[in-house]
Amino acid sequence: MSETTRQLRFEIFRYNPEDADSEPHTDVFELEETPFMTLYIALNQIREKFDPGLQFDFACRSAICGSCAMMVNGRPALACRTLTSDLPDKICLYPLPVFKLIGDLSVDTGTWFRAMVERTEAWIHERLPFDPDATEERMSDDIAAAIYENDRCIECGCCVAACGAANIDSAFLAGAGLNRIARFQMDPRDQRTDADWFEVLASEQGVFACIGMMACEDVCPKELPLLDVYGYLRRKSLATALSSREK
Numbered sequence: 239m240s241e242t243t244r245q246l247r248f249e250i251f252r253y254n255p256e257d258a259d260s261e262p263h264t265d266v267f268e269l270e271e272t273p274f275m276t277l278y279i280a281l282n283q284i285r286e287k288f289d290p291g292l293q294f295d296f297a298c299r300s301a302i303c304g305s306c307a308m309m310v311n312g313r314p315a316l317a318c319r320t321l322t323s324d325l326p327d328k329i330c331l332y333p334l335p336v337f338k339l340i341g342d343l344s345v346d347t348g349t350w351f352r353a354m355v356e357r358t359e360a361w362i363h364e365r366l367p368f369d370p371d372a373t374e375e376r377m378s379d380d381i382a383a384a385i386y387e388n389d390r391c392i393e394c395g396c397c398v399a400a401c402g403a404a405n406i407d408s409a410f411l412a413g414a415g416l417n418r419i420a421r422f423q424m425d426p427r428d429q430r431t432d433a434d435w436f437e438v439l440a441s442e443q444g445v446f447a448c449i450g451m452m453a454c455e456d457v458c459p460k461e462l463p464l465l466d467v468y469g470y471l472r473r474k475s476l477a478t479a480l481s482s483r484e485k
């Protein structure tokens with residue numbers, strides 16, 4: 239073994255909620271680290287060498303699909319993007335909290351994101367009837383770039399899992415949900431007014447329910463500017479509240 243080769247010790251959460259005999263516990267596996275090993279590679283080796291029943295999710299292996307997020311030494315991260323060389327010899331892997339557990343490291347983020355999309359009606363609300371012959375409206379480059387920035391979210395759920403408010407109330411919209419609102423609130427094609435948005439933003443699960451831990455932006459693998467999103471939505475909401483008092 240070369241001087242630089244490490245023996246990695248993985249402590250992995252195991253539980254199958256569908257099996258009445260299954261009890262939550264951790265299993266320990268040891269692997270020799272290889273160059274450029276990611277957690278995704280390590281988990282596949284563990285599954286091939288030691289336990290074909292180990293459950294975890296992945297699809298793209300390149301930080302695009304958002305399905306491989308898990309708790310890595312207590313912090314949400316993408317398994318496909320995390321190099322073992324950036325971690326200590328002992329690596330603890332747990333499923334993301336807040337989301338429904340499917341088994342071991344696999345969680346159902348889809349139900350949470352679908353509920354968020356339905357609650358925020360995350361699609362363009364165009365009040366004019368569709369006219370296929372109409373000339374396409376122009377959008378300024380700055381607004382298009384700002385919308386594109388928010389649209390980079392891959393729905394991995396890391397910001398939700400890291401969020402103190404979402405861990406208390408899983409219906410809190412959290413970074414991902416509020417980011418989605420900002421995206422549509424900025425879009426000039428969407429004709430919902432600030433007063434319409436106020437209903438959801440000022441609700442118990444809206445932007446003021448954030449308890450200020452600021453973990454969402456820290457853990458977002460796409461480095462979305464979530465704190466700017468919170469600032470934008472709070473300023474908009476306060477302006478709406480003040481203007482309605484003046485009327």
Ligand code: SF4
Pocket residue numbers: 390391392393394395396397398413414417457458459460461462
């Ligand atoms: Fe993941 Fe970032 Fe989107 Fe949250 S905002 S779901 S951390 S990509």
Ligand code: FES
Pocket residue numbers: 295296297298299300301302303304305306307316317318319
């Ligand atoms: Fe798609 Fe990791 S496998 S983001």
